[in-house]
Amino acid sequence: MRTETVTSAQNPKIKELLALQEKSRTRREKSLFIVEGRRELEHCLHAGFVPRTLFICPDILRPEEAEALLALCPDEIQVIEVPEHLYDRIAYRGGTEGVIAEICSKKRKLEDLVLKKNPLIIVLESVEKPGNLGAVLRSADAAGADAVIICDPLTDLYNPNLIRSSIGAIFSRQVAAASSEETIHWLKANGIRILTAQLQDSEWYYKTPMTGGTAIIMGTEATGLTEIWRKAADAHIKIPMLGELDSLNVSVSAAILLFEAVRQRNS
Numbered sequence: 493m494r495t496e497t498v499t500s501a502q503n504p505k506i507k508e509l510l511a512l513q514e515k516s517r518t519r520r521e522k523s524l525f526i527v528e529g530r531r532e533l534e535h536c537l538h539a540g541f542v543p544r545t546l547f548i549c550p551d552i553l554r555p556e557e558a559e560a561l562l563a564l565c566p567d568e569i570q571v572i573e574v575p576e577h578l579y580d581r582i583a584y585r586g587g588t589e590g591v592i593a594e595i596c597s598k599k600r601k602l603e604d605l606v607l608k609k610n611p612l613i614i615v616l617e618s619v620e621k622p623g624n625l626g627a628v629l630r631s632a633d634a635a636g637a638d639a640v641i642i643c644d645p646l647t648d649l650y651n652p653n654l655i656r657s658s659i660g661a662i663f664s665r666q667v668a669a670a671s672s673e674e675t676i677h678w679l680k681a682n683g684i685r686i687l688t689a690q691l692q693d694s695e696w697y698y699k700t701p702m703t704g705g706t707a708i709i710m711g712t713e714a715t716g717l718t719e720i721w722r723k724a725a726d727a728h729i730k731i732p733m734l735g736e737l738d739s740l741n742v743s744v745s746a747a748i749l750l751f752e753a754v755r756q757r758n759s
Contacts, residue, residue, distance in 0.1 A: 493562065495571040501581055505572060509547065512594065513584055516648045523597050525650030530557060530589040535660030537564040545570045545594040549579035552590025561591065584652050597650055600668045602641070602678045611638040612753050613684065613707040614746055617672055617717055620646040626657025627743035628710075633661040635750035640665050641707075643672045676724045679707050685726045688717055689745060691738065694730035702753040710742050710749075 498505060511518045512526050519525050524544065527536050530553070537543065543565050548558055550573055562569070574582070579590060614632050619625055625647065632640050647654065649669060655662055670678070679686055684705040689697075702708075709725070711717035722728070731740065731748055740748075 493565075493567060493569055493571060495573065497573045499575055499578060501578060505545070506574075506578070506582060509582055509592065509594065513652050516651065519597065519648060519650055524594050525597050525655075526584070526652055527593045527595055527655060528584050528591070528652070530561065530591055532655060532660040532663075533561060533591060533593050534564070535663040536593070536595060537561075539663040541598070541663065542566065542596045543569055543593045544596055545572060547572050547574055547579070547582065547592040547594075549574055549576055549590035551576040552579065557589070558591070585656060600649060602668045602670050602674060605639050605641075605666050605668055607682060607705075608638060610703065610705050610757075611684065612702075612750070612757075613637060613639045613641060613679075614750060615641045615643060615675060615679075615707050615709045616742070616746075617643045617709065617711045617721060618646055619710070619712055619742055622647050622651045622653035623657045624741065624743050626654045626659075626662070627741075628746045629654075629658040629661035629665060629667070631743060631747040631750055632665050635747075635754050637750060638666060640667050641675055642667065642669045643675050645669050672718065672720050676720065680724075686721075686724055687727050687729050687749075688721050688725040689730065689749060690717055690722065690728050691730055692722075692728070694728040697729040697731055697749055697752055700727050700729045702756050706753060708746070708749045708753070710746055712742070 512524055527533050546569060548571060614637055616628060629640055684707050686707050686709060687700060688709045709717060709721050731745060
């Protein structure tokens with residue numbers, strides 16, 4: 493373990509950290525991303541991601557907490573200690589317990605997903621807002637979904653807002669990114685039933701069996717799912733809308749449908 497102290501925001505390591513927070517291009521080029529907070533970092537490390545650098549604020553993070561995190565890291569980890577005034581400048585959000593990590597990213601592919609019998613999968617097509625993706629991941633974790641597949645993603649999976657809003661669920665669930673065509677082929681090859689959430693030609697979600705291998709497919713609130721998914725579906729499902737509006741936030745819809753699957757599987 494190499495430890496050094498940095499006190500200036502002009503230090504190259506601090507500038508790199510800020511660039512990784514702000515720019516997806518930098519994250520792609522360097523194959524690094526940022527995780528803030530002890531809880532999120534623990535989920536990340538337990539999921540097998542490899543940290544390169546820890547930025548620790550001793551004024552905030554207690555020694556025993558730092559020791560517990562370091563025990564999960566490889567021996568060659570670099571530790572940079574920063575004073576509280578500098579940590580406040582580099583922290584993406586407040587109250588993150590005095591630790592920020594640079595983590596080596598890895599490709600998250602369909603072929604890496606490990607399936608159990610009758611898996612429950614949530615598929616999101618072209619959902620753009622990181623906060624929505626993060627919220628869906630939290631619901632997937634709460635429902636014990638086996639995997640989340642992001643099709644034709646409009647945001648990268650290591651966006652700090654996504655990691656923050658998922659509260660670590662981006663690491664606690666199996667996640668893959670792929671095109672819609674690749675995902676449809678993979679689901680059918682694995683005998684997983686495709687249920688598309690849409691208003692047209694649909695049955696109420698609670699009347700649709702979800703006890704076998706099931707993939708619930710969600711689109712954007714603005715445009716819904718593309719035609720390729722509508723044609724590939726084994727069934728179309730919908731949620732009753734009793735007010736003036738015709739759609740829910742995608743994360744709310746995902747939670748409703750996921751927990752219907754949980755209800756059926758535990759009845």
